[in-house]
Amino acid sequence: MRAATNWRLLLVGQSPAGRSDPDQVRELLAAPGGMAEAFHTFNLALALETATDDLHTLARRAATDERPEFREVLAPVVQALAEITAGRPRAAVDLLSGLGEKTEQIGGVRVGREIIQDTLARALIDAGQHVRAAGLLHHRTTTRRHHTYEDLLLTARAPATEAGLR
Numbered sequence: 001m002r003a004a005t006n007w008r009l010l011l012v013g014q015s016p017a018g019r020s021d022p023d024q025v026r027e028l029l030a031a032p033g034g035m036a037e038a039f040h041t042f043n044l045a046l047a048l049e050t051a052t053d054d055l056h057t058l059a060r061r062a063a064t065d066e067r068p069e070f071r072e073v074l075a076p077v078v079q080a081l082a083e084i085t086a087g088r089p090r091a092a093v094d095l096l097s098g099l100g101e102k103t104e105q106i107g108g109v110r111v112g113r114e115i116i117q118d119t120l121a122r123a124l125i126d127a128g129q130h131v132r133a134a135g136l137l138h139h140r141t142t143t144r145r146h147h148t149y150e151d152l153l154l155t156a157r158a159p160a161t162e163a164g165l166r
Contacts, residue, residue, distance in 0.1 A: 055082035
């Protein structure tokens with residue numbers, strides 16, 4: 001949960017509560033069973049936060065996995081995390097835009113998967129596509145109780161790369 005919370009904090013330009021040790025995350029990924037489930041691997045990717053090179057490596061590894069949820073969904077998601085941390089929001093938008101409901105293949109709970117939408121929203125904002133970002137989040141903020149965090153995603157601020165994602 002810390003990795004997801006920290007990623008969300010980074011997306012809205014706030015400091016993480018306590019960062020994960022990238023060396024420990026690398027060890028977990030390399031260990032037997034380290035990539036046993038897509039949702040677990042997704043959370044380890046979030047724990048890598050701003051370790052862009054590690055995110056690229058993990059995306060390549062997921063892209064060659066025989067499991068479709070890794071190859072078709074997790075790989076582009078992790079690659080998008082790397083792109084946004086590297087200051088290339090348009091590349092992140094391209095990677096995430098076509099996934100839609102396929103993100104359910106990652107598993108876990110809805111609120112955990114919404115981080116993918118949040119990342120797309122941040123990338124859209126940083127790419128200057130504010131209306132599209134607002135449309136993406138509109139349904140969530142009007143049809144269910146929502147979090148202050150979602151309001152923060154919709155407020156104007158510096159691009160994610162200037163806020164510490166890089």
